[in-house]
Amino acid sequence: xxxxxxxxxxxxxxxxxxxxxxxxxxxxxxxxxxxxxxxxxxxxxxxxxxxxxxxxxxxxxxxxxxxxxxxxxxxxxxxxxxxxxxxxxxxxxxxxxxxxxxxxxxxxxxxxxxxxxxxxxxxxxxxxxxxxxxxxxxxxxxxxxxxxxxxxxxxxxxxxxxxxxxxxxxxxxxxxxxxxxxxxxx
Numbered sequence: 001x002x003x004x005x006x007x008x009x010x011x012x013x014x015x016x017x018x019x020x021x022x023x024x025x026x027x028x029x030x031x032x033x034x035x036x037x038x039x040x041x042x043x044x045x046x047x048x049x050x051x052x053x054x055x056x057x058x059x060x061x062x063x064x065x066x067x068x069x070x071x072x073x074x075x076x077x078x079x080x081x082x083x084x085x086x087x088x089x090x091x092x093x094x095x096x097x098x099x100x101x102x103x104x105x106x107x108x109x110x111x112x113x114x115x116x117x118x119x120x121x122x123x124x125x126x127x128x129x130x131x132x133x134x135x136x137x138x139x140x141x142x143x144x145x146x147x148x149x150x151x152x153x154x155x156x157x158x159x160x161x162x163x164x165x166x167x168x169x170x171x172x173x174x175x176x177x178x179x180x181x182x183x184x185x186x
Contacts, residue, residue, distance in 0.1 A: 050090035056082035063113025063156045090185040091135035099136035100182040115157035137182025145183040151175040161186045
């Protein structure tokens with residue numbers, strides 16, 4: 001049986017996680033299998049139960065924030081002055097068989113910046129506050145799904161569909177492809 005391995009990390013992500021000490025911009029990637037970060041199976045959660053993953057930009061373009069919760073989205077706009085960017089796709093709000101828990105991490109840096117992660121090393125890093133499981137992606141592709149990819153750029157992180165236009169546009173804008181977070185409905 002073959003096990004897929006996914007690499008996560010960039011120089012910016014490694015610096016944020018405290019992995020780089022000095023010298024040239026090189027990073028140590030955190031190799032993770034989707035199976036190694038799967039969550040407990042809750043048979044009562046229907047696989048078709050998906051909700052929109054909403055993306056917001058934080059004030060002053062400091063970073064990006066993600067939520068599945070409509071109430072949290074409303075508070076992000078009204079109280080914290082975040083700006084709605086887009087609905088990125090759809091994730092499971094609760095655990096599903098073969099699902100991958102995606103955590104939302106808040107950088108401890110001064111400006112609000114958030115990162116989505118499935119990496120145990122990133123989740124437990126002292127440079128982030130783990131705000132808990134945002135939602136669940138599928139560990140294997142189902143019909144109509146694409147990979148949710150994470151990108152990084154100097155202490156900012158984004159999550160977008162793994163389609164050629166997104167990869168090309170993000171790289172052209174100076175972003176690094178960190179790797180996949182799992183499969184989801186675009």
